[in-house]
Amino acid sequence: MEDKLVLGGREIDNRLLLGTGKFPSKAIIPEVIKRSGSQVVTMALRRVDFDSQQENVLNYIPKGCILLPNTSGARNAEEAVRIARIARAAGCGDWVKIEVITDNKYLLPDNYETITATEILAREGFVVLPYMSPDLMVAKRLQDAGAAAVMPLGAPIGSNRGLKTRELIRILIDEIEVPIIVDAGIGKPSEAAEAMEMGAAAVLVNTAIATAGDPVLMAEAFSLAVKAGRQAYLAGPGLTREYAEASSPLTGFLREVQEA
Amino acid sequence: MSFANVCSQFKGFDFDGFFNRIQPDDIIKVLGKPGLDRTDFLVMLSPAAEGVLEEMAQKAHRLTLQHFGRAMVLYTPLYLSNYCVNVCSYCGFNARNRMYRKTLTLDEVEAEARAIASTGLKHILVLTGESRRHVPVSYIAGCVRVLRRYFASIGIEVYPMEEEEYRVLIQAGVDSLTIYQETYDEEVYDRVHVKGPKKHYRYRLEAPERGCRAGMRAVNIGALLGLNDWRRDAFFTGLHAAYLQDRYPEVELSVSVPRLRPHLGNFPPLYPVLDKNLVQILLALRLFIPRLGLTLSTRERAELRDRLIPLGITRMSAGSCTKVGGYAIQDTGHGQFDIADTRNVAEIREALLGRGYDPVFKDWHPF
Numbered sequence: 094m095e096d097k098l099v100l101g102g103r104e105i106d107n108r109l110l111l112g113t114g115k116f117p118s119k120a121i122i123p124e125v126i127k128r129s130g131s132q133v134v135t136m137a138l139r140r141v142d143f144d145s146q147q148e149n150v151l152n153y154i155p156k157g158c159i160l161l162p163n164t165s166g167a168r169n170a171e172e173a174v175r176i177a178r179i180a181r182a183a184g185c186g187d188w189v190k191i192e193v194i195t196d197n198k199y200l201l202p203d204n205y206e207t208i209t210a211t212e213i214l215a216r217e218g219f220v221v222l223p224y225m226s227p228d229l230m231v232a233k234r235l236q237d238a239g240a241a242a243v244m245p246l247g248a249p250i251g252s253n254r255g256l257k258t259r260e261l262i263r264i265l266i267d268e269i270e271v272p273i274i275v276d277a278g279i280g281k282p283s284e285a286a287e288a289m290e291m292g293a294a295a296v297l298v299n300t301a302i303a304t305a306g307d308p309v310l311m312a313e314a315f316s317l318a319v320k321a322g323r324q325a326y327l328a329g330p331g332l333t334r335e336y337a338e339a340s341s342p343l344t345g346f347l348r349e350v351q352e353a
Numbered sequence: 354m355s356f357a358n359v360c361s362q363f364k365g366f367d368f369d370g371f372f373n374r375i376q377p378d379d380i381i382k383v384l385g386k387p388g389l390d391r392t393d394f395l396v397m398l399s400p401a402a403e404g405v406l407e408e409m410a411q412k413a414h415r416l417t418l419q420h421f422g423r424a425m426v427l428y429t430p431l432y433l434s435n436y437c438v439n440v441c442s443y444c445g446f447n448a449r450n451r452m453y454r455k456t457l458t459l460d461e462v463e464a465e466a467r468a469i470a471s472t473g474l475k476h477i478l479v480l481t482g483e484s485r486r487h488v489p490v491s492y493i494a495g496c497v498r499v500l501r502r503y504f505a506s507i508g509i510e511v512y513p514m515e516e517e518e519y520r521v522l523i524q525a526g527v528d529s530l531t532i533y534q535e536t537y538d539e540e541v542y543d544r545v546h547v548k549g550p551k552k553h554y555r556y557r558l559e560a561p562e563r564g565c566r567a568g569m570r571a572v573n574i575g576a577l578l579g580l581n582d583w584r585r586d587a588f589f590t591g592l593h594a595a596y597l598q599d600r601y602p603e604v605e606l607s608v609s610v611p612r613l614r615p616h617l618g619n620f621p622p623l624y625p626v627l628d629k630n631l632v633q634i635l636l637a638l639r640l641f642i643p644r645l646g647l648t649l650s651t652r653e654r655a656e657l658r659d660r661l662i663p664l665g666i667t668r669m670s671a672g673s674c675t676k677v678g679g680y681a682i683q684d685t686g687h688g689q690f691d692i693a694d695t696r697n698v699a700e701i702r703e704a705l706l707g708r709g710y711d712p713v714f715k716d717w718h719p720f
Contacts, residue, residue: 114424115421116422116423116424117711118711138718139716139717139718140716141718142715145714148712148715166570176718179720195602195603196603197598197602197605197644198599198602198644251419251422252419300422303423304419
């Protein structure tokens with residue numbers, strides 16, 4: 094059976110989504126994307142320098158990739174909507190990752206403004222992927238508003254602290270029908286694998302790859318981990334037992350009695 | 354509540370006594386903490402911390418990488434006018450200095466904009482002296498409307514204004530405010546600001562907050578290092594940034610660390626700030642507020658700037674000129690101070706890439 098992630102009507106094989114910020118140079122980005130095999134790549138519209146061949150990050154993203162412009166810098170729904178419209182008008186496609194952040198200290202998303210922006214943009218035909226603090230009621234509202242996926246954070250952006258919100262994400266995976274993509278906080282490939290084993294549909298990684306000693310190698314490591322985690326999820330892990338299975342069971346005599 | 358209330362909590366505080374009690378072990382203990390409070394920040398600014406700069410630098414570097422990655426936002430200053438009514442003993446624009454004064458016409462602003470934009474820069478910082486007669490708010494707004502055709506982000510570093518005036522400039526296209534307190538010590542402030550409206554300490558102190566309230570996206574503060582004991586001024590700068598960040602979490606805050614430079618009038622720094630002191634200030638600020646932007650201007654020489662990058666710098670000026678009309682006009686007004694890093698934008702771009710940093714020409718998209 095083929096295992097594809099369907100987002101906004103597109104079939105996606107590779108479940109590692111990549112961010113393009115924080116890299117030592119834009120020139121390294123094509124190799125990072127190639128080695129990771131990522132098909133969906135996000136970039137902050139605020140950083141896209143449309144006037145410069147050399148500095149325009151879009152020129153470093155291979156043609157086959159799905160562009161996922163994000164609304165970094167938006168402080169409310171209205172600003173996020175305006176940024177999304179600018180991105181579409183500039184030729185970045187219909188996909189948008191909504192990021193509404195009013196808190197520069199922890200960079201935590203504003204769920205309420207995010208819902209509003211999602212409602213507006215989904216109505217306008219965007220494929221909306223909202224970044225959010227994991228909360229079941231908010232996720233339901235986002236789903237009802239037409240979000241193509243819901244993107245809860247594992248830990249604050251750039252913190253590399255892993256799946257701190259594990260239990261909340263688990264609930265979203267169980268209860269929400271649209272794909273759950275873990276975005277932000279994943280610091281190590283093992284954590285990406287864990288998210289996938291739990292049943293996340295995909296993960297989005299930026300800081301952990303961009304600030305690694307060898308970003309290209311780390312991108313590949315993440316890609317492998319995401320595949321491994323996904324396969325483990327599909328395989329269905331064996332039962333975990335609290336105690337080892339004793340080779341001389343204490344209740345074995347019961348079976349012996351029956352057999353006799 | 355105003356930041357003045359925070360400052361007044363430290364009236365009479367025995368800084369020297371505090372610093373004298375700090376041992377190297379205290380610094381190591383603070384470095385092990387997940388976050389620093391005010392006292393920890395002051396520990397990081399102590400003379401004892403000078404012996405632990407490398408350990409501080411390692412942690413500051415890691416935090417910067419985590420929060421900002423290897424990105425460096427570039428900008429350049431554009432001086433609109435050097436008219437000034439203030440008599441400030443440390444500044445080249447001092448009203449008593451006999452020099453050629455000039456205010457750019459809108460056509461000249463456009464010529465300057467074109468010259469700067471041709472280098473690829475998208476972020477511009479507009480500067481003037483303080484003369485509401487020569488440089489009224491309406492004039493600045495007019496210049497900004499010209500500049501927005503060429504730049505993605507426009508900051509102002511002008512005289513302190515009313516909240517409503519900041520709103521007018523935001524409406525015209527300004528998104529960020531830079532204003533330095535120069536020194537947080539009221540007595541020193543009064544002494545070096547000999548005459549003029551700038552003597553009003555508290556009006557200036559509260560200007561960044563008025564900017565935040567008016568809706569500035571980014572606010573950059575700082576002290577002019579060399580006017581006063583740098584440990585105290587760095588401490589209050591950090592507290593000021595923390596105060597603003599707590600109250601206006603939607604604003605991107607950053608701090609500059611300008612050291613006094615040679616200028617017309619030659620006022621020697623009262624408290625020289627050595628390279629190692631500058632490093633300590635940057636590291637202490639980064640450790641105190643990990644997400645704080647740190648801005649480094651061309652006041653510093655090229656070799657030093659390059660070495661300060663990994664310690665926590667997130668924004669640098671490039672290809673700067675402090676003369677009015679210095680980018681494209683023949684008839685230039687006298688500059689505010691002499692710059693030390695004279696590399697052009699392309700050279701700074703190369704230097705950054707060579708050190709594993711991505712020069713970011715555009716970090717905002719106006720809408």
